[in-house]
Amino acid sequence: MTAEANRLPTAAAVVVDLPGDVPRLTSFYLYMTAGCNLRCRHCWITPTFVNGEPSPGECINPELLKQAVKEAKPLGLKSAKLTGGEPLMHPQFRDIAAFLKSEGIHSDMETNGILIDPSMARFLKDETNVEFVSVSLDSVDTAKHDAFRGVKGAFDAAVQGIRNLVEVGYRPQIIMSPHRDNLGEVDAMVEMAGALKAGSLKFNPVANSGRGSRMHEEGEALDYEAHRALIRYVNGELQKRSKVPLFIGAPMAMLTLDDLLKNRWRGVCNVDHIMGLLGTGHMALCGIGKNVQELSYGELGKDNLRDVWCAHPFLKELRKGIKGPFAGICGDCIHAGRCRTGCLAMHYLDGGKLFSPSPLCSEADRRGEFPMARRKQT
Numbered sequence: 001m002t003a004e005a006n007r008l009p010t011a012a013a014v015v016v017d018l019p020g021d022v023p024r025l026t027s028f029y030l031y032m033t034a035g036c037n038l039r040c041r042h043c044w045i046t047p048t049f050v051n052g053e054p055s056p057g058e059c060i061n062p063e064l065l066k067q068a069v070k071e072a073k074p075l076g077l078k079s080a081k082l083t084g085g086e087p088l089m090h091p092q093f094r095d096i097a098a099f100l101k102s103e104g105i106h107s108d109m110e111t112n113g114i115l116i117d118p119s120m121a122r123f124l125k126d127e128t129n130v131e132f133v134s135v136s137l138d139s140v141d142t143a144k145h146d147a148f149r150g151v152k153g154a155f156d157a158a159v160q161g162i163r164n165l166v167e168v169g170y171r172p173q174i175i176m177s178p179h180r181d182n183l184g185e186v187d188a189m190v191e192m193a194g195a196l197k198a199g200s201l202k203f204n205p206v207a208n209s210g211r212g213s214r215m216h217e218e219g220e221a222l223d224y225e226a227h228r229a230l231i232r233y234v235n236g237e238l239q240k241r242s243k244v245p246l247f248i249g250a251p252m253a254m255l256t257l258d259d260l261l262k263n264r265w266r267g268v269c270n271v272d273h274i275m276g277l278l279g280t281g282h283m284a285l286c287g288i289g290k291n292v293q294e295l296s297y298g299e300l301g302k303d304n305l306r307d308v309w310c311a312h313p314f315l316k317e318l319r320k321g322i323k324g325p326f327a328g329i330c331g332d333c334i335h336a337g338r339c340r341t342g343c344l345a346m347h348y349l350d351g352g353k354l355f356s357p358s359p360l361c362s363e364a365d366r367r368g369e370f371p372m373a374r375r376k377q378t
């Protein structure tokens with residue numbers, strides 16, 4: 001990487017201080033608290049249910065975060081995702097969000113919406129750099145949503161939170177986690193998203209991780225046929241009728257050419273440019289580091305962030321592996337260079353390897369259904 005390529009296009013003309021073979025650290029994923037005020041059946045990182053009060057030692061220390069931002073800005077930091085657990089449960093959330101704005105860090109936020117009252121919505125819009133908000137809804141039926149989320153009143157509070165965000169000018173994204181019991185509500189959720197004036201609707205089928213693993217074991221999650229059918233339906237007939245843009249997590253090879261041309265692919269984070277910061281203060285691949293020790297790299301206040309980013313063995317392995325070649329059907333796929341096998345955290349949970357084909361692609365290959373047009377021509 002040249003010195004010119006290592007310069008950020010900002011007004012301050014910050015020079016990124018990195019060795020040529022180390023990518024920029026452009027984003028923090030801030031798991032602001034390891035606790036949550038809901039106990040959702042499908043949650044992929046098993047946060048502690050604390051009924052609205054964060055547990056000691058499970059919230060990001062604001063002073064350590066400020067130091068982390070100071071250390072990371074010369075490495076390229078320019079954005080953050082605020083998530084959790086539930087990020088709004090952090091007792092100093094407002095101070096942290098205002099600090100990020102003062103540092104020029106632009107933010108997105110994932111929330112269950114319950115704590116977004118009119119005051120919080122106005123604060124987010126007027127006093128922070130939070131530009132995009134996602135709110136989770138898993139049923140159009142109050143009782144079913146509350147049962148799935150584990151707390152009575154969750155549905156009404158989330159819907160009101162969305163309305164509060166819209167009132168101040170946001171167009172929040174709604175995220176639905178399809179599974180066997182709510183699959184029949186997909187159309188109704190699209191209608192609700194339009195009625196609530198959401199900016200988009202994303203479908204994230206329940207992952208085989210954390211509490212979601214039990215749903216997979218008990219046959220409640222979507223199987224191969226149901227998942228592929230949902231991808232085709234959402235991106236095809238349903239999108240044509242929808243008032244809002246629709247997205248669904250899927251490998252590139254499972255999408256049509258029209259889907260790709262219209263940028264409907266939402267599959268992989270820029271993992272080689274991201275560091276997760278957990279509520280405990282640990283640096284990690286992402287929130288999965290809470291449950292998988294190997295995916296946690298060090299601790300704020302004890303380990304130098306730059307040293308970790310540049311030299312941690314796991315990150316060096318990731319950077320080498322992300323260039324390929326890849327194993328299995330990924331090695332024969334024309335999309336491998338961009339898709340990069342999908343979610344590395346899920347792969348590591350499934351088989352102890354960062355890079356391996358997604359379950360959808362592997363099963364399609366096993367059944368002889370992997371699209372021939374997506375195979376490399378030899």
